[in-house]
Amino acid sequence: MNTTDPSPPAAGQRGPLEHGIRDQIVDAARAHFSRFGYGKTTVADLAKAIGFSKAYIYKFFDSKQAIGQAICAQCLEKIIESGDVSMAEGKSAAEKLRRFFNGIIAKSVELIFEEKMLHDIAAHAAEERWPPVTAYLASAEERLKEIILLGRETGEFERKTPIDETCEAILLAMLSFMNPLMLKHNLEGLPEDPAKVINLVLRSLAP
Amino acid sequence: MNTTDPSPPAAGQRGPLEHGIRDQIVDAARAHFSRFGYGKTTVADLAKAIGFSKAYIYKFFDSKQAIGQAICAQCLEKIIESGDVSMAEGKSAAEKLRRFFNGIIAKSVELIFEEKMLHDIAAHAAEERWPPVTAYLASAEERLKEIILLGRETGEFERKTPIDETCEAILLAMLSFMNPLMLKHNLEGLPEDPAKVINLVLRSLAP
Numbered sequence: 542m543n544t545t546d547p548s549p550p551a552a553g554q555r556g557p558l559e560h561g562i563r564d565q566i567v568d569a570a571r572a573h574f575s576r577f578g579y580g581k582t583t584v585a586d587l588a589k590a591i592g593f594s595k596a597y598i599y600k601f602f603d604s605k606q607a608i609g610q611a612i613c614a615q616c617l618e619k620i621i622e623s624g625d626v627s628m629a630e631g632k633s634a635a636e637k638l639r640r641f642f643n644g645i646i647a648k649s650v651e652l653i654f655e656e657k658m659l660h661d662i663a664a665h666a667a668e669e670r671w672p673p674v675t676a677y678l679a680s681a682e683e684r685l686k687e688i689i690l691l692g693r694e695t696g697e698f699e700r701k702t703p704i705d706e707t708c709e710a711i712l713l714a715m716l717s718f719m720n721p722l723m724l725k726h727n728l729e730g731l732p733e734d735p736a737k738v739i740n741l742v743l744r745s746l747a748p
Numbered sequence: 749m750n751t752t753d754p755s756p757p758a759a760g761q762r763g764p765l766e767h768g769i770r771d772q773i774v775d776a777a778r779a780h781f782s783r784f785g786y787g788k789t790t791v792a793d794l795a796k797a798i799g800f801s802k803a804y805i806y807k808f809f810d811s812k813q814a815i816g817q818a819i820c821a822q823c824l825e826k827i828i829e830s831g832d833v834s835m836a837e838g839k840s841a842a843e844k845l846r847r848f849f850n851g852i853i854a855k856s857v858e859l860i861f862e863e864k865m866l867h868d869i870a871a872h873a874a875e876e877r878w879p880p881v882t883a884y885l886a887s888a889e890e891r892l893k894e895i896i897l898l899g900r901e902t903g904e905f906e907r908k909t910p911i912d913e914t915c916e917a918i919l920l921a922m923l924s925f926m927n928p929l930m931l932k933h934n935l936e937g938l939p940e941d942p943a944k945v946i947n948l949v950l951r952s953l954a955p
Binding site for chain 1: 916942944
């Protein structure tokens with residue numbers, strides 16, 4: 542999830558750590574998919590459109606899916622960042638929890654529904670359980686754990702339930718708003734519906 | 749939701765209250781969709797296969813979707829019934845709540861995933877917000893309200909939160925397991941994941 546340091550290539554990504562070129566391919570692919578859709582485009586189409594040879598693209602990504610996953614990872618990192626920024630503004634643990642989810646949901650809606658192509662990719666990602674989705678949920682759970690620990694320290698939250706159970710259950714309860722495929726069906730209930738679940742979660746955390 | 753008394757035709761259903769024939773069409777359609785899929789079959793295909801004229805089918809249902817909705821309604825009624833039966837075995841309100849959701853989820857998995865065709869119909873139902881889905885959620889909320897009221901009476905549950913808010917929030921928290929499209933993505937977490945959310949819900953209900 543670190544975007545500044547060089548990181549090892551993710552699954553399906555190949556070749557040396559030439560971040561510049563990999564990023565260039567990802568950006569060009571994102572622009573191309575935006576116009577022509579993710580589902581129907583082949584790596585050959587993409588190569589032609591962005592002016593690289595197919596073989597050159599395959600030096601960095603072993604399939605279209607690997608490029609899709611890189612776009613997906615980029616997008617999910619932005620969603621988590623939005624949660625982080627929003628959370629930082631909360632003073633109490635309860636307020637941080639509320640703001641974290643609000644930040645995530647607002648950014649998800651913005652990214653995934655304003656850019657149709659990202660929604661296509663998100664659909665594939667969720668259907669096929671892509672690694673960036675797992676990483677995203679793990680990041681969300683990590684943030685949640687920080688917030689719960691803080692609330693247990695300050696006495697805002699109960700301390701009896703094992704912390705991992707608490708965090709997992711909260712994520713599961715919020716899943717309809719965190720998974721873009723599900724969020725799609727729940728758009729018209731925003732922002733009231735997730736707020737109701739967050740209130741329920743906060744009642745469950747009462748000491 | 750009453751399956752024994754004659755009821756007025758639902759949206760998209762036409763003609764007199766000739767339940768026998770309507771049911772016959774629904775049963776035949778269900779068998780036909782099972783073999784050939786819901787998406788690709790036309791009313792003409794269906795008419796041919798079940799030996800009725802197209803015009804005769806249109807006397808009872810104004811579109812394939814109306815037949816799909818009748819199948820969907822039948823299926824969702826069975827799911828609610830399973831929740832009812834399971835709930836009746838619980839002694840405390842907490843136990844009723846747990847059993848109600850377990851009954852619903854078990855039947856959903858059985859019906860929707862063992863019969864591929866029903867999953868296709870459920871996908872259309874959820875995508876297009878079919879009235880039987882709305883009716884199903886309303887039935888579930890009604891049961892939930894009974895359980896919460898019981899728990900408030902017996903002193904098991906808190907009484908501060910407005911009852912409608914409590915019920916809505918619980919349904920929303922459980923949505924990933926109640927909507928078949930979402931449940932599909934959560935099958936491998938059964939039965940532990942819904943149990944975790946139910947535990948969270950019960951903590952939120954503590955007086």
